[in-house]
Amino acid sequence: MQHPSRFALLAATACLLLTACGGGGQPHARGPSTPAGVSVQASSATSAHVMWTPDATADGVTGYEIFRAGTKARTVGAGTTMVDIIGLRPSTAYEFTVRAKNAAGRFSPRSRPVRVTLPARVPDDHRAPSRPGDLRVRAGGAHAATLSWTRSTDDVRVTSYDVYQGQSKIHTVGGDLTTARITGLRPATVYTFTVRARDGADNSSAPSGSVDLTTASAPGQGPSTEPTGFRATARTVKGVRSVELSWVPPDTDGEVTGYQMYLDGKLTTTIVWGAAAPQHAATYTFAVREKPGTTYRVKIRAKLPDGNWGTFSAERTVTV
Incomplete structure (x- = not known):
C-alpha cells in the first residue's frame, strides 16, 4: 500500500486552512472599499449634513456607519448616501468619518476625516429665510x-x-x-x-x-415614456371639490389606452376611456371628500402599447 508523501500531506493541510484551494475565497471575505467623496456641510447652528459617494462596484454593501470624532453617531442602509447629524453645539468644530459594512459583517477602513465648524446660535431667531x-x-x-x-x-x-x-x-x-x-x-x-x-x-x-x-435615455433604451406637461388643479363647482389632471400623452409607436394614478405614493385608480383614448392632450377629474385644506401628491404613468407600464410623470402637489 502506497502512503502519501509528507509534502502531499502538508499541501492538503494548507488547502484546508485556506478559505479555498487555488486562490478562491468566500463571498465578502474582504471588507468593502472605503467610502469616497465624503463631505460635510453646516446645516444650522445645531446640525450638520454628511454626504458621500456610493461605490458602483461595491459587492454586498448593506449599510454605512457615520462617526463623530471617533464615536459612532448614525447607522444607515446601503441605499442612503447622506445623513443629518443633529443635537450638536453651536460655534463648535466637528470631525466626521464614514465606513461601509458588507453582508458578512466586515467593515471598510474609515474615510479620511472631514471637518466643519457650526455657526453661532442667534437668540430668538424665529423668522425663516425668504424662498429661493x-x-x-x-x-x-x-x-x-x-x-x-x-x-x-x-x-x-x-x-x-x-x-x-x-x-x-x-x-x-x-x-x-x-x-x-x-x-x-x-x-x-x-x-x-x-x-x-x-x-x-x-x-x-x-x-x-x-x-x-x-434625463436622457441610455444607449439602446429608446425614447422616454413619461406623460409630459403634467398638472394638477383644485376645483370647486357647486360645493363639490375635485382635482383636475391634465397632461400630454407620451409619444409611442401605438395607442396609449390607460394610465395608473398614484396618490401619496399609492396606486389609487386606473384611468381608461370608454371611447378612443386622447392622443394629444388628456384630462381626468376625480372628486375628493377629505376636509378642506388636505394636500395630495399625485403622479401618473401610461400603459404602453406593448403592455408594459411607462415612466412616471412628474409628481405634483395640490391642496383642495
Missing part, C-alpha cells in the same frame, strides 16, 4: 443635473440650501452657494426638484417653485 427664486435645471447627460437659483435673504444669515426631489431631501450646499450638482440619476426618468433655504436656528423657507427634468 428662479430655480433652473440643466441636464448633465443621463445621470446628472445642475440646479441654480437666486439667493434667499434672512434677518441674520442663510446657512444652507436643501435640495428636494419630490418630498425627499437629496442634497445640501452652503448658504454662500446658489448651485448644486445632483448625480446618481436614472436615464429616461422625470425628476421634480425644489430648493429650501435654512438659517442657523433651523428655520426653513417655503420651497422654491418646482422645476422638472427628464
Whole structure:
C-alpha cells in the first residue's frame, strides 16, 4: 500500500486552512472599499449634513456607519448616501468619518476625516429665510443635473440650501452657494426638484417653485415614456371639490389606452376611456371628500402599447 508523501500531506493541510484551494475565497471575505467623496456641510447652528459617494462596484454593501470624532453617531442602509447629524453645539468644530459594512459583517477602513465648524446660535431667531427664486435645471447627460437659483435673504444669515426631489431631501450646499450638482440619476426618468433655504436656528423657507427634468435615455433604451406637461388643479363647482389632471400623452409607436394614478405614493385608480383614448392632450377629474385644506401628491404613468407600464410623470402637489 502506497502512503502519501509528507509534502502531499502538508499541501492538503494548507488547502484546508485556506478559505479555498487555488486562490478562491468566500463571498465578502474582504471588507468593502472605503467610502469616497465624503463631505460635510453646516446645516444650522445645531446640525450638520454628511454626504458621500456610493461605490458602483461595491459587492454586498448593506449599510454605512457615520462617526463623530471617533464615536459612532448614525447607522444607515446601503441605499442612503447622506445623513443629518443633529443635537450638536453651536460655534463648535466637528470631525466626521464614514465606513461601509458588507453582508458578512466586515467593515471598510474609515474615510479620511472631514471637518466643519457650526455657526453661532442667534437668540430668538424665529423668522425663516425668504424662498429661493428662479430655480433652473440643466441636464448633465443621463445621470446628472445642475440646479441654480437666486439667493434667499434672512434677518441674520442663510446657512444652507436643501435640495428636494419630490418630498425627499437629496442634497445640501452652503448658504454662500446658489448651485448644486445632483448625480446618481436614472436615464429616461422625470425628476421634480425644489430648493429650501435654512438659517442657523433651523428655520426653513417655503420651497422654491418646482422645476422638472427628464434625463436622457441610455444607449439602446429608446425614447422616454413619461406623460409630459403634467398638472394638477383644485376645483370647486357647486360645493363639490375635485382635482383636475391634465397632461400630454407620451409619444409611442401605438395607442396609449390607460394610465395608473398614484396618490401619496399609492396606486389609487386606473384611468381608461370608454371611447378612443386622447392622443394629444388628456384630462381626468376625480372628486375628493377629505376636509378642506388636505394636500395630495399625485403622479401618473401610461400603459404602453406593448403592455408594459411607462415612466412616471412628474409628481405634483395640490391642496383642495
